[in-house]
Amino acid sequence: MVTLYVGSSESFAGKTLLCIVLGLRFKTAGLRVAYFKPLGLMPTRVEGVTTDEDAAFVNEVLALGQSPDSLSGALVSPDIMAQAFRAQKIDVEAAIMKAFKSLSQHADIVLVGGLGSVLYTGMAVGLPTGRVTDMLDAQALLIGKYRDERSVDAMLAAHDVLGDRAVGLIINEVPENQLAYVRETVIPFFQRRGIEAIGALPRDQILNSLSVRELADTLNAEVLCCQEDVDELVEHFSVGAMSVESALRYFRRSPNKAVITGGDRSDLQLAALETSTRCIVLTGDLRPDPRILSRAQEKRVPLLLTRDDTLTTVERIERVLGRLRVREQKKIRRAMELANEHLDLLRLEEKLGLAR
Template identity: 35%
Template sequence: MKSLLVTANAESTGKTAITLALASIAQERDGSIGYMKPKGTRLQSNVGKTLDEDPMLAKELLGLDAEMHELEPVVYSPTFIQQVVRGREDADEVRKRISEAFDSLAADQDQMFLEGGGLSTGNIIDIADGDIAELVDAEVLLVCSYNRINDVDEVLAAVDDIGRDRLRGVVFNRVPDGVYEELEDDVVPFLEKRGVPVVGIVPREKHLAGVTVQELADELGADVLTDVAMDGFVERFSVGAMGADAALRGFRRTKDAAVITGGDRADIQSAALEAPGVKCLILTGGHRPSGAVLGKAAEKGVPIMVVQANTITTVERAEDVVRVGRTRDEQTVETMVELLRNHADVDALL
């Protein structure tokens, strides 16, 4: 029985989608597979319990019969961390819990897929991803982003953290077109000369790189004020807290962005509506914009939504929606399956 732990050197690299896609491919090949996420980090409240959304999605998509306490033996919540710091969690007991859950899930399976929770997450009680790989004797797939040449340092640091003896390979995911050639021609040969196998370069896929305006509005509980299309994709945010002229210059340099600003800042709102890369406006503080701004938004086809929270809280919540919202459903995983088949050495990964 083989085990593969999928980890990443940063957040929002597509780790969940890749883990579930590989498990799906292995399952399609008539292999019996198991899945677990030893540390539940993407938490939500569910029927009175705090659980990780990723194992719940895996349970549904892969048809798993396992119980949630096995799929997610450690709920890595702020409460758990506090208990660790106060000396109320025993490291050996926690590791035993993970090991026993793994053994139960792995029984009679051809391959186990483990979704990591972070290279550093869990260090306080010796359950970082490298520790877990050693605990269950798993090889490791490292998922990395690549946007500039400096990122090579981060990749090598992550490889050293994992240990080269356990490294199955590196997959670069969501690679922008502008750096794809540099990565393929220069960086990959450099890494392979350093003994780091690169098993995939997956290009950026727009539909996996953000959330729609409608999804963002739903997650924020926003009141949508315009009757225009809500299918635009948002990948980033721009906070309108400066003068109108400076704001317009900044907005024009961004793309696929939501502008978050106070509902009383008509000057910022008007400037945002002049920028082609702005996909929607999120107005904070419960303030509705003027009729002139609403009319201009309708003319430009730019959605405007209002939330009751302040700007700082809204920015934090919106960024969290985009960060964790990419692996949402079966279609997302199916898209990743095709991307891996076309841009990665799936045989090497499995």
């Protein structure tokens, strides 16, 4: 059996989505796959059992059929953190090992989802990444988000934490205008340092999009119409606070967008509905004119009503962007396409001893 720990140099770098991509690939190859998250952070209830939300989602998407109590060893709750701060004994290792041994009995490969950053997450409760990989005797795959050259330092530090257990590095979220530089300069730099680079993934508009449903949840907004279209993905955001003539030119530049505007700006709302718009966010708790509601229903464009003003709404959206959790099938399909195009997954399989 192979155990592969997927960790990252920072939070929200793409660990869960990478586990899904690898899990789908390994299942297609006929391997028995299991998923495990030693430390969970986001509790959810499944069949009356409290487990980690990401782990439950991976179990569902990969159709693993694992029992909820086998998906995560322990949840990093406020109670556990309080015990750590008071120097009280915290014994979650036994729970982690019990769950891991149970799920791994009938698996060819166990994908282990890391929590937060390899560099620091888990230290307060006595379970840093190095301790977890040793406990599970896991090989480790590192994924790092690339912004600029300074991102390399974090990846190097994270790779040092993983040590000899590291089998490869995936560089994620590379801006399109830096992709050639990363491939021609940064990857050879890593390779000269003995770090196996599996590939670089470009920043992708679909993967960084937000569904209308997520947007409504983020803003605590009321969906006034077109509930059946809330799973559509928003790829751009436009703020409407100009003349109609300027707005039309502005709106036409951005497809698949959400338009944020005051609930009293019927002129801008009508302009938005004549362009490629996924939803309109009406701010200030001002309900739209009946004509707008009717036209939105014709165009199948959800209207979201929020109590916040436009500035506050924009700030709330900015806070959630870059911290998205993948839950849409369209994103998973896109991730598979990108992985097959940009990653040397055969090399990864060779490193894991899974080469076909």
